[in-house]
Amino acid sequence: MSLVETQTPRPVTGRGDAVVRLENVSKQYGSGSNALLALDRVSLTVQQGEFVCLLGASGCGKSTLLSLVAGLDKITGGTLDIGGRHVSLMFQEAALFPWLSVAGNVELPLRLQGVGKAERRKRAEELLEIVRLSGFGHKRPHELSGGMRQRVALARALAQNADILLMDEPFGALDAMTRDILHDEMERIWREQKLTVLFVTHNVREAVRLGDRVILLSSRPGRVIEDYPITHERPRRIDSPEVSGQAAEITDRLRAEVARHAH
Amino acid sequence: MPIKYPSARAGLEGTAGEGEIPPPVEKVGVNPQNDQVSGLDALELAPKSDKGTLGKRIWRSTWPKLLAIAIVVLVWQIVVWSKWKPDYVLPGPGTVFGDLGDVLRTGDFWDGVLLTLRRAVTGFALAVLIGTVVGAAVSRFAPLRAAIGSLITGLQTMPSIMWFPLAILLFQISESAIMFVVIIGAAPSVANGLISGIDYVPRTWLRVGKVLGMKGIAQYRHLILPASLPSFISGLKQGWAFSWRSLMAGELLVIVPGALSIGVRMQQARDLSDSSLVICYIIVVLVIGILIDVLFNAADNALRKRWGLTGN
Numbered sequence: 130m131s132l133v134e135t136q137t138p139r140p141v142t143g144r145g146d147a148v149v150r151l152e153n154v155s156k157q158y159g160s161g162s163n164a165l166l167a168l169d170r171v172s173l174t175v176q177q178g179e180f181v182c183l184l185g186a187s188g189c190g191k192s193t194l195l196s197l198v199a200g201l202d203k204i205t206g207g208t209l210d211i212g213g214r215h216v217s218l219m220f221q222e223a224a225l226f227p228w229l230s231v232a233g234n235v236e237l238p239l240r241l242q243g244v245g246k247a248e249r250r251k252r253a254e255e256l257l258e259i260v261r262l263s264g265f266g267h268k269r270p271h272e273l274s275g276g277m278r279q280r281v282a283l284a285r286a287l288a289q290n291a292d293i294l295l296m297d298e299p300f301g302a303l304d305a306m307t308r309d310i311l312h313d314e315m316e317r318i319w320r321e322q323k324l325t326v327l328f329v330t331h332n333v334r335e336a337v338r339l340g341d342r343v344i345l346l347s348s349r350p351g352r353v354i355e356d357y358p359i360t361h362e363r364p365r366r367i368d369s370p371e372v373s374g375q376a377a378e379i380t381d382r383l384r385a386e387v388a389r390h391a392h
Numbered sequence: 393m394p395i396k397y398p399s400a401r402a403g404l405e406g407t408a409g410e411g412e413i414p415p416p417v418e419k420v421g422v423n424p425q426n427d428q429v430s431g432l433d434a435l436e437l438a439p440k441s442d443k444g445t446l447g448k449r450i451w452r453s454t455w456p457k458l459l460a461i462a463i464v465v466l467v468w469q470i471v472v473w474s475k476w477k478p479d480y481v482l483p484g485p486g487t488v489f490g491d492l493g494d495v496l497r498t499g500d501f502w503d504g505v506l507l508t509l510r511r512a513v514t515g516f517a518l519a520v521l522i523g524t525v526v527g528a529a530v531s532r533f534a535p536l537r538a539a540i541g542s543l544i545t546g547l548q549t550m551p552s553i554m555w556f557p558l559a560i561l562l563f564q565i566s567e568s569a570i571m572f573v574v575i576i577g578a579a580p581s582v583a584n585g586l587i588s589g590i591d592y593v594p595r596t597w598l599r600v601g602k603v604l605g606m607k608g609i610a611q612y613r614h615l616i617l618p619a620s621l622p623s624f625i626s627g628l629k630q631g632w633a634f635s636w637r638s639l640m641a642g643e644l645l646v647i648v649p650g651a652l653s654i655g656v657r658m659q660q661a662r663d664l665s666d667s668s669l670v671i672c673y674i675i676v677v678l679v680i681g682i683l684i685d686v687l688f689n690a691a692d693n694a695l696r697k698r699w700g701l702t703g704n
Contacts, residue, residue, distance in 0.1 A: 199603060201599065201602055201603070216603075217603060218599075218603040220596055220599070220600070222596055224594075224596040224597055224599075224600045226597065226600075226615070226618070226619070227698070227699035227700060227701075228618040228619075228621065228698070228699065237604060237614065238604050238605075240614075241604055241605055241606060241610060241614065242605075261426065261429045261430065269698060269699075269700060270700070271699065271700020272437075272700070273437070274433065274436030274437060275436075276432065276433075276436065277433055277436070289603075289604065306432065307432060307436075310425075310428050310429055310432055313425055313428075314425075314429065317425070
């Protein structure tokens with residue numbers, strides 16, 4: 130059976146425009162008996178301005194999915210359509226370049242786009258202001274804390290002025306307090322900058338805290354098993370009863386999915 | 393006024409809240425979220441440590457070296473006092489330092505130092521040029537790496553003195569013969585430094601580069617070359633050490649008429665059985681080596697500091 134299926138584009142429903150559309154997307158690594166199916170016929174859409182969280186246990190291919198959307202990797206089946214839009218990607222590590230100052234890192238995407246020096250400076254200052262790091266532009270990345278570095282990475286991603294921001298467990302390596310505060314920051318920046326975000330995490334509460342939708346993926350291969358709309362009023366708190374309650378529900382579903390792999 | 397946030401156990405606390413639903417958190421007064429962020433930043437930044445004044449720091453790094461020199465001189469003097477060898481074969485520190493003072497006051501000597509350093513710098517510069525080009529080419533093209541990758545490492549382990557017979561046959565007794573050996577001694581280290589620097593550019597950096605849209609030359613200019621700098625600098629440092637050694641061997645073996653370099657002067661002193669002068673030149677070569685090493689270390693440390701690779 131061929132994994133590639135021809136699809137007629139389905140009319141997009143719902144609010145806003147669909148900026149990311151996946152139809153039966155599959156991703157297989159290797160071939161023959163060594164083949165590993167990472168993603169199996171995943172279909173999902175992300176609307177303009179939406180904050181979508183992809184949630185799953187290990188081996189659900191959630192990072193693979195981001196790589197595919199980012200164009201770092203090729204799909205092996207189905208259709209992936211981002212309509213030629215630009216994407217930026219943030220990782221668990223800030224991955225700032227140590228030979229550049231904080232401002233230099235934020236300016237780099239602009240420099241690659243050929244933006245002039247004065248304009249670059251100005252824009253980098255604005256972006257650092259957005260992530261509340263004004264006055265840190267001259268510092269070196271290593272002089273900042275982990276949370277601050279992650280905010281610089283966010284500013285750098287914003288500098289790309291992309292239509293879609295992909296985030297791969299961006300707060301996974303931070304301590305709980307910092308993460309909590311960065312959730313507030315992320316929510317604020319998403320709202321103020323009208324971002325479209327596809328956010329990968331294995332932290333259920335984080336997903337419910339941040340997302341308009343939480344998409345639950347199964348493991349090995351990754352399939353969409355549930356699409357939870359999260360309607361609690363913003364700004365949310367990670368320890369509010371609504372968030373905790375819904376997180377508990379999703380966690381149960383996730384546990385059942387993990388247990389399935391015991392046999 | 394503290395704001396009361398609902399706790400994670402809200403709803404599980406039975407009658408404690410008496411059915412009271414906490415109001416949604418509103419922004420009060422002057423933006424508490426901003427304060428939380430900058431408060432956390434301030435807490436997480438390490439306080440600046442006081443490293444003392446410049447004078448104190450210099451003294452701290454200097455006195456162990458002075459002590460080491462004092463010990464070496466003392467041991468040397470003790471050996472001389474023990475009459476293990478006659479004075480004219482192994483002169484004491486007093487004699488040698490006296491001779492050294494005389495030598496340093498002659499203009500001739502400084503011409504020699506200048507000649508040797510000029511050779512060293514020219515040879516090293518050419519080695520850096522060739523090493524960089526070869527290193528970049530090898531790391532860029534896989535077949536080239538398969539072809540000469542291990543050859544470069546092999547050349548690096550080759551004692552440079554082995555090249556002199558061939559160099560003399562190829563270039564006769566000339567500057568070119570010396571340059572040939574200096575370059576072939578240093579270039580492989582430079583190439584290897586660059587190759588391993590490029591090989592070990594962290595994968596996440598490469599991914600970031602891709603996401604930022606870096607391709608071809610831009611990727612080299614903005615990512616791969618700066619990222620491989622620390623390894624390149626240690627390659628340069630090692631390359632310098634090899635070229636300096638090759639040069640000294642060359643100056644002792646390939647005596648170009650009229651060129652009174654340090655090596656030639658040392659050879660002359662040996663011919664005259666002037667041990668004291670031979671030791672003088674050993675000290676001169678050692679001091680030059682140490683001074684240049686200090687320069688490389690300063691560059692290396694400055695880079696490490698900028699990158700945050702230093703301890704603590």
